[in-house]
Amino acid sequence: MSSVAHELRTPLTYVKGYADVASRRGISEAEREKYLTIIREEADQLTSMVRQLFQLAKMEENAFVIEPSVTHLSSLLEEVATQVEPFIEEKQAQLTIHVPDDLYVTADRTRMKQVLVNIIQNALLYGGEIPVIQVEGERTEQGVRLCISDQGPGVPDESLPHLFERLYRVDKARSREQGGSGLGLAIVKEIVEMHGGTVKAFNENGLTILIILPEEDADDTHSHRG
Ligand SMILES: Nc1ncnc2c1ncn2[C@@H]1O[C@H](COP(=O)(O)OP(=O)(O)OP(=O)(O)O)[C@@H](O)[C@H]1O
Ligand SMILES: [Mg+2]
Known part of the structure:
Protein backbone atom coordinates (compact mmCIF):
# COMPACT_ATOMS: atom_id res chain seq x y z
CA MET A 1 0.00 0.00 0.00
CA SER A 2 2.78 2.46 0.87
CA SER A 3 4.53 1.71 -2.43
CA VAL A 4 1.25 2.39 -4.25
CA ALA A 43 -2.68 13.40 -15.46
CA ASP A 44 -3.23 10.70 -18.11
CA GLN A 45 -0.67 8.54 -16.36
CA LEU A 46 -2.45 8.99 -13.05
CA THR A 47 -5.80 8.14 -14.59
CA SER A 48 -4.44 4.97 -16.11
CA MET A 49 -2.74 3.97 -12.89
CA VAL A 50 -5.86 4.50 -10.82
CA ARG A 51 -7.86 2.43 -13.31
CA GLN A 52 -5.32 -0.39 -13.13
CA LEU A 53 -5.19 -0.30 -9.32
CA PHE A 54 -8.95 -0.42 -9.20
CA GLN A 55 -8.97 -3.47 -11.44
CA LEU A 56 -6.37 -5.24 -9.29
CA ALA A 57 -8.32 -4.39 -6.13
CA LYS A 58 -11.45 -5.90 -7.65
CA MET A 59 -9.48 -9.01 -8.52
CA GLU A 60 -8.32 -9.31 -4.94
CA GLU A 61 -11.88 -9.09 -3.69
CA ASN A 62 -12.93 -11.68 -6.28
CA ALA A 63 -15.29 -9.05 -7.60
CA PHE A 64 -13.70 -9.16 -11.02
CA VAL A 65 -15.63 -11.56 -13.18
CA ILE A 66 -14.82 -12.75 -16.65
CA GLU A 67 -17.46 -13.76 -19.14
CA PRO A 68 -15.85 -16.43 -21.28
CA SER A 69 -17.31 -17.66 -24.52
CA VAL A 70 -16.03 -19.68 -27.45
CA THR A 71 -13.72 -17.33 -29.26
CA HIS A 72 -12.18 -17.55 -32.68
CA LEU A 73 -8.59 -16.62 -32.01
CA SER A 74 -7.70 -15.11 -35.35
CA SER A 75 -10.70 -12.76 -35.37
CA LEU A 76 -9.88 -11.73 -31.82
CA LEU A 77 -6.35 -10.90 -32.97
CA GLU A 78 -7.69 -8.91 -35.89
CA GLU A 79 -9.60 -6.75 -33.42
CA VAL A 80 -6.45 -6.37 -31.34
CA ALA A 81 -4.51 -5.30 -34.45
CA THR A 82 -7.14 -2.68 -35.25
CA GLN A 83 -6.99 -1.36 -31.72
CA VAL A 84 -3.21 -0.92 -31.71
CA GLU A 85 -2.93 0.26 -35.31
CA PRO A 86 -2.60 3.99 -34.50
CA PHE A 87 0.27 3.27 -32.07
CA ILE A 88 1.97 0.98 -34.56
CA GLU A 89 1.78 3.67 -37.20
CA GLU A 90 2.95 6.39 -34.90
CA LYS A 91 6.14 4.43 -34.25
CA GLN A 92 6.40 3.10 -37.79
CA ALA A 93 6.55 -0.27 -36.09
CA GLN A 94 5.76 -3.62 -37.62
CA LEU A 95 3.14 -6.04 -36.35
CA THR A 96 2.69 -9.45 -37.92
CA ILE A 97 0.18 -12.04 -36.80
CA HIS A 98 0.31 -15.72 -37.67
CA VAL A 99 -2.49 -17.82 -36.27
CA PRO A 100 -4.13 -20.87 -37.84
CA ASP A 101 -7.70 -20.13 -38.79
CA ASP A 102 -9.15 -23.08 -36.90
CA LEU A 103 -8.03 -22.18 -33.37
CA TYR A 104 -10.63 -21.48 -30.70
CA VAL A 105 -10.24 -20.64 -27.02
CA THR A 106 -12.76 -20.04 -24.27
CA ALA A 107 -12.17 -16.44 -23.40
CA ASP A 108 -13.66 -13.21 -22.27
CA ARG A 109 -13.21 -11.23 -25.47
CA THR A 110 -12.77 -7.83 -23.85
CA ARG A 111 -10.33 -9.08 -21.22
CA MET A 112 -8.28 -11.18 -23.59
CA LYS A 113 -8.00 -8.20 -25.90
CA GLN A 114 -6.85 -6.13 -22.94
CA VAL A 115 -4.14 -8.73 -22.28
CA LEU A 116 -2.85 -8.70 -25.84
CA VAL A 117 -3.04 -4.94 -26.26
CA ASN A 118 -1.07 -4.53 -23.04
CA ILE A 119 1.69 -6.84 -24.18
CA ILE A 120 1.87 -5.22 -27.62
CA GLN A 121 2.00 -1.78 -26.05
CA ASN A 122 4.93 -2.91 -23.94
CA ALA A 123 6.68 -4.12 -27.07
CA LEU A 124 6.03 -0.72 -28.62
CA LEU A 125 7.43 1.09 -25.59
CA TYR A 126 10.39 -1.08 -24.72
CA GLY A 127 11.03 -3.04 -27.92
CA GLY A 128 13.62 -0.74 -29.41
CA GLU A 129 13.63 2.23 -31.74
CA ILE A 130 11.43 0.71 -34.45
CA PRO A 131 9.72 -2.25 -32.84
CA VAL A 132 9.19 -5.41 -34.86
CA ILE A 133 6.43 -7.35 -33.16
CA GLN A 134 5.27 -10.85 -33.95
CA VAL A 135 2.26 -12.71 -32.65
CA GLU A 136 2.25 -16.43 -33.31
CA GLY A 137 -0.42 -18.87 -32.31
CA GLU A 138 -0.28 -22.64 -32.48
CA ARG A 139 -1.99 -25.73 -31.15
CA THR A 140 0.08 -27.91 -28.83
CA GLU A 141 -0.65 -30.77 -26.48
CA GLN A 142 -0.72 -28.37 -23.52
CA GLY A 143 -3.20 -26.05 -25.20
CA VAL A 144 -3.10 -23.04 -27.45
CA ARG A 145 0.29 -21.32 -27.39
CA LEU A 146 0.37 -17.62 -28.08
CA CYS A 147 3.77 -16.00 -28.42
CA ILE A 148 4.14 -12.26 -28.56
CA SER A 149 7.71 -11.29 -29.30
CA ASP A 150 9.72 -8.24 -30.16
CA GLN A 151 13.28 -7.79 -31.32
CA GLY A 152 14.22 -5.18 -28.75
CA PRO A 153 16.81 -5.32 -25.96
CA GLY A 154 14.74 -7.66 -23.77
CA VAL A 155 15.35 -7.49 -20.01
CA PRO A 156 18.24 -8.63 -17.80
CA ASP A 157 17.74 -12.35 -17.05
CA GLU A 158 17.45 -11.65 -13.33
CA SER A 159 14.43 -9.43 -14.03
CA LEU A 160 12.47 -12.15 -15.83
CA PRO A 161 10.90 -13.71 -12.71
CA HIS A 162 9.74 -10.29 -11.50
CA LEU A 163 8.10 -8.88 -14.63
CA PHE A 164 4.62 -9.95 -13.56
CA GLU A 165 4.89 -8.45 -10.09
CA ARG A 166 2.96 -5.31 -9.29
CA LEU A 167 4.86 -2.05 -9.67
CA TYR A 168 7.91 -3.87 -11.01
CA ARG A 169 9.80 -1.97 -13.70
CA VAL A 170 13.22 -2.90 -14.99
CA ASP A 171 14.50 0.61 -15.39
CA LYS A 172 12.50 2.81 -13.06
CA ALA A 173 13.76 6.10 -14.43
CA ARG A 174 13.45 5.20 -18.08
CA SER A 175 10.10 3.44 -17.89
CA ARG A 176 8.71 6.33 -15.87
CA GLU A 177 9.70 8.65 -18.68
CA GLN A 178 7.91 6.32 -21.04
CA GLY A 179 4.89 6.35 -18.83
CA GLY A 180 4.86 2.91 -17.23
CA SER A 181 3.69 2.18 -13.71
CA GLY A 182 4.54 -1.52 -13.59
CA LEU A 183 0.97 -2.78 -13.28
CA GLY A 184 0.23 -3.90 -16.84
CA LEU A 185 1.81 -7.34 -16.70
CA ALA A 186 0.47 -8.02 -13.19
CA ILE A 187 -3.03 -7.55 -14.61
CA VAL A 188 -2.16 -9.64 -17.66
CA LYS A 189 -1.14 -12.52 -15.40
CA GLU A 190 -4.30 -12.31 -13.30
CA ILE A 191 -6.53 -12.32 -16.37
CA VAL A 192 -4.70 -15.19 -18.08
CA GLU A 193 -4.86 -17.27 -14.90
CA MET A 194 -8.58 -16.56 -14.56
CA HIS A 195 -8.88 -18.22 -17.96
CA GLY A 196 -7.07 -21.31 -16.68
CA GLY A 197 -3.96 -20.35 -18.59
CA THR A 198 -0.35 -19.53 -17.84
CA VAL A 199 1.97 -16.73 -18.90
CA LYS A 200 5.76 -16.51 -18.91
CA ALA A 201 8.44 -14.22 -20.23
CA PHE A 202 11.80 -15.03 -21.71
CA ASN A 203 14.56 -13.38 -23.69
CA GLU A 204 14.95 -14.52 -27.25
CA ASN A 205 16.17 -11.89 -29.74
CA GLY A 206 14.11 -9.52 -27.64
CA LEU A 207 11.38 -10.17 -25.13
CA THR A 208 8.89 -12.97 -25.71
CA ILE A 209 5.71 -13.37 -23.74
CA LEU A 210 4.27 -16.86 -23.93
CA ILE A 211 0.64 -17.47 -23.05
CA ILE A 212 -0.86 -20.94 -22.91
CA LEU A 213 -4.64 -21.20 -22.90
CA PRO A 214 -6.82 -24.28 -22.77
CA GLU A 215 -8.01 -25.10 -26.26
CA GLU A 216 -11.69 -25.13 -27.06
CA ASP A 217 -12.46 -28.28 -29.01
CA ALA A 218 -13.44 -27.39 -32.58
CA ASP A 219 -16.24 -29.97 -32.45
CA ASP A 220 -17.59 -28.35 -29.31
CA THR A 221 -17.50 -25.12 -31.21
CA HIS A 222 -19.93 -26.41 -33.75
CA SER A 223 -22.28 -27.88 -31.17
CA HIS A 224 -22.20 -24.58 -29.23
CA ARG A 225 -23.35 -22.86 -32.34
CA GLY A 226 -26.09 -25.45 -32.74
N1 LIG B 1 8.75 -5.97 -24.48
C1 LIG B 1 9.51 -5.57 -23.47
N2 LIG B 1 10.86 -5.37 -23.65
C2 LIG B 1 11.64 -4.98 -22.61
N3 LIG B 1 11.19 -4.74 -21.37
C3 LIG B 1 9.87 -4.92 -21.13
C4 LIG B 1 8.97 -5.34 -22.16
N4 LIG B 1 7.74 -5.44 -21.62
C5 LIG B 1 7.85 -5.09 -20.34
N5 LIG B 1 9.13 -4.76 -20.03
C6 LIG B 1 9.63 -4.33 -18.71
O1 LIG B 1 8.77 -4.86 -17.74
C7 LIG B 1 8.29 -3.82 -16.88
C8 LIG B 1 6.89 -4.17 -16.40
O2 LIG B 1 5.96 -4.10 -17.46
P1 LIG B 1 4.46 -3.69 -17.13
O3 LIG B 1 3.69 -3.71 -18.39
O4 LIG B 1 3.98 -4.55 -16.01
O5 LIG B 1 4.58 -2.23 -16.55
P2 LIG B 1 4.81 -0.83 -17.29
O6 LIG B 1 4.76 -1.00 -18.77
O7 LIG B 1 6.04 -0.24 -16.70
O8 LIG B 1 3.57 0.03 -16.78
P3 LIG B 1 2.03 -0.12 -17.19
O9 LIG B 1 1.92 -1.26 -18.16
O10 LIG B 1 1.34 -0.41 -15.89
O11 LIG B 1 1.68 1.19 -17.77
C9 LIG B 1 8.38 -2.56 -17.74
O12 LIG B 1 8.51 -1.41 -16.93
C10 LIG B 1 9.64 -2.82 -18.54
O13 LIG B 1 10.76 -2.47 -17.78
MG1 LIG C 1 3.09 -2.01 -19.63
Missing part, protein backbone atom coordinates in the same frame (compact mmCIF):
# COMPACT_ATOMS: atom_id res chain seq x y z
CA ALA A 5 0.91 5.70 -2.43
CA HIS A 6 4.48 6.49 -3.40
CA GLU A 7 3.83 5.69 -7.06
CA LEU A 8 0.79 7.97 -7.05
CA ARG A 9 2.69 10.74 -5.37
CA THR A 10 5.37 10.92 -8.04
CA PRO A 11 3.11 12.07 -10.90
CA LEU A 12 1.26 14.35 -8.48
CA THR A 13 4.54 16.01 -7.59
CA TYR A 14 5.18 16.61 -11.27
CA VAL A 15 1.71 18.06 -11.80
CA LYS A 16 2.11 20.45 -8.91
CA GLY A 17 5.66 21.41 -9.84
CA TYR A 18 4.93 22.08 -13.51
CA ALA A 19 1.71 23.92 -12.67
CA ASP A 20 3.77 26.25 -10.49
CA VAL A 21 6.30 26.83 -13.24
CA ALA A 22 3.62 27.24 -15.91
CA SER A 23 1.92 29.99 -13.94
CA ARG A 24 5.11 32.03 -13.53
CA ARG A 25 5.10 35.48 -15.08
CA GLY A 26 7.44 36.16 -17.90
CA ILE A 27 7.75 32.72 -19.38
CA SER A 28 7.14 32.35 -23.10
CA GLU A 29 3.98 30.90 -24.59
CA ALA A 30 6.02 28.01 -25.96
CA GLU A 31 7.40 27.20 -22.53
CA ARG A 32 3.99 27.40 -20.96
CA GLU A 33 2.63 25.04 -23.61
CA LYS A 34 5.47 22.63 -22.90
CA TYR A 35 4.70 22.54 -19.17
CA LEU A 36 0.98 22.15 -19.79
CA THR A 37 1.71 19.19 -22.05
CA ILE A 38 3.71 17.55 -19.28
CA ILE A 39 0.84 18.18 -16.86
CA ARG A 40 -1.61 16.58 -19.27
CA GLU A 41 0.63 13.55 -19.72
CA GLU A 42 1.08 13.12 -16.00
